[in-house]
Structures are given as C-alpha cells and as structure tokens.
Amino acid sequence: MPLISPALSVKPTPIALLRSGEVSHPERAVGRDELIRVRRGVFAPAQEWRALDRPDFVWDDASVAGEADGDLKFDGRFGDAALLLNKQRTRDARLREQVRTIVHWGWQDVTAFTPLQTLLLGAGLRPTRPQNSAALLSMRQRLAARAPHPIDPRWPAPR
Incomplete structure (x- = not known):
C-alpha cells in the first residue's frame, strides 16, 4: 500500500482516487462525508481513506x-x-x-x-x-x- 506523500504528486494507493471531473458535485459528496479531499482536485472514498495507515x-x-x-x-x-x-x-x-x-x-x-x-x-x-x-x-x-x-x-x- 504506497503512501500519500506531502509532495504535490499523488502516489498510488490501494484505493481508487478520483479527480474532480470524475465525480459529479464532489463538494457535495465531501459535505455528506462520502468523499475526502486528498488534495486540490483529488478525492477518495471517505470510509476507505480513513482505514489507511498514514504517517505524519x-x-x-x-x-x-x-x-x-x-x-x-x-x-x-x-x-x-x-x-x-x-x-x-x-x-x-x-x-x-x-x-x-x-x-x-x-x-x-x-x-x-x-x-x-x-x-x-x-x-x-x-x-x-x-x-x-x-x-x-x-x-x-x-x-x-x-x-x-x-x-x-x-x-x-x-x-
């Protein structure tokens, strides 16, 4: 399970990351706690993202x-x-x-x-x-x- 780096690039993860254009109304999904904003324009399913081990x-x-x-x-x-x-x-x-x-x-x-x-x-x-x-x-x-x-x-x- 590769990690997300604090750098600008998004590293591969064991879960599917979604770009803004791949999700209709991503901000609404974030508000409903269905998605997490990983960084600008990149989202992940909230439940799966929270299950990852991410270091500080x-x-x-x-x-x-x-x-x-x-x-x-x-x-x-x-x-x-x-x-x-x-x-x-x-x-x-x-x-x-x-x-x-x-x-x-x-x-x-x-x-x-x-x-x-x-x-x-x-x-x-x-x-x-x-x-x-x-x-x-x-x-x-x-x-x-x-x-x-x-x-x-x-x-x-x-x-």
Missing part, C-alpha cells in the same frame, strides 16, 4: 516515515500503555511494508532540536539548506517554556 510525515526519496508522538501518549491517560505500545508496533510493522524506516519523536525532541536532528540524520535524511540557528534558538525559547498540552484535572495522573 513521509520522505519518499529516503523511504522514511516520521511520527510526531505526544509526550502524553504512553502515560496512562489514553489507556493501558502496554496495549498502546503494542498497537503502535503493529502499525509500524504495516508502515514498514512501504518505507525503509520509521522515526518517532516527541515534544522534548522538537524543542531541544538536536535530538530531532540526530534522529532524522540517523534515518538517512540530509539537510536541504543551512541551519538557521537564530530562528531555532528563538523557537526553542518560545516553545520550551510551556507544555504542549494543558493538563486536564479529569485525566488520571501520570504513573
């Missing part, structure tokens, strides 16, 4: 998928951590049928930058332009001071 990021040329995992994902508030981890491993195995490797990162990796850079370089990705250290430092200062999600008092406390 795909670098087709390096055959790498990226997953931005929340730091709260495995702390128990979304269910049994062992079960969630097993579901992630099963999904990763399905994704690995399409890409060479999958990289997972969390909030701390993004706000510290170096861990995320190390993960992506280790997966075989290479920078496409020089690093903008001033912009990264500014972003680090703005992001690191706050948690990614407010803590809801109704959630169970992390274990």
Whole structure:
C-alpha cells in the first residue's frame, strides 16, 4: 500500500482516487462525508481513506516515515500503555511494508532540536539548506517554556 506523500504528486494507493471531473458535485459528496479531499482536485472514498495507515510525515526519496508522538501518549491517560505500545508496533510493522524506516519523536525532541536532528540524520535524511540557528534558538525559547498540552484535572495522573 504506497503512501500519500506531502509532495504535490499523488502516489498510488490501494484505493481508487478520483479527480474532480470524475465525480459529479464532489463538494457535495465531501459535505455528506462520502468523499475526502486528498488534495486540490483529488478525492477518495471517505470510509476507505480513513482505514489507511498514514504517517505524519513521509520522505519518499529516503523511504522514511516520521511520527510526531505526544509526550502524553504512553502515560496512562489514553489507556493501558502496554496495549498502546503494542498497537503502535503493529502499525509500524504495516508502515514498514512501504518505507525503509520509521522515526518517532516527541515534544522534548522538537524543542531541544538536536535530538530531532540526530534522529532524522540517523534515518538517512540530509539537510536541504543551512541551519538557521537564530530562528531555532528563538523557537526553542518560545516553545520550551510551556507544555504542549494543558493538563486536564479529569485525566488520571501520570504513573
């Protein structure tokens, strides 16, 4: 099952993608939740599209998928951590049928930058332009001071 890339081209999928001219009134079908807009002028049957495993990021040329995992994902508030981890491993195995490797990162990796850079370089990705250290430092200062999600008092406390 090839993946849809964030690039402008639409990659083959196991479901039929439809162009605007192939569907009468595609916007109405989207409104009725029969179709999903994949990108401008390209649609897919909603139920089939939602069943696909789609990673957060795909670098087709390096055959790498990226997953931005929340730091709260495995702390128990979304269910049994062992079960969630097993579901992630099963999904990763399905994704690995399409890409060479999958990289997972969390909030701390993004706000510290170096861990995320190390993960992506280790997966075989290479920078496409020089690093903008001033912009990264500014972003680090703005992001690191706050948690990614407010803590809801109704959630169970992390274990």
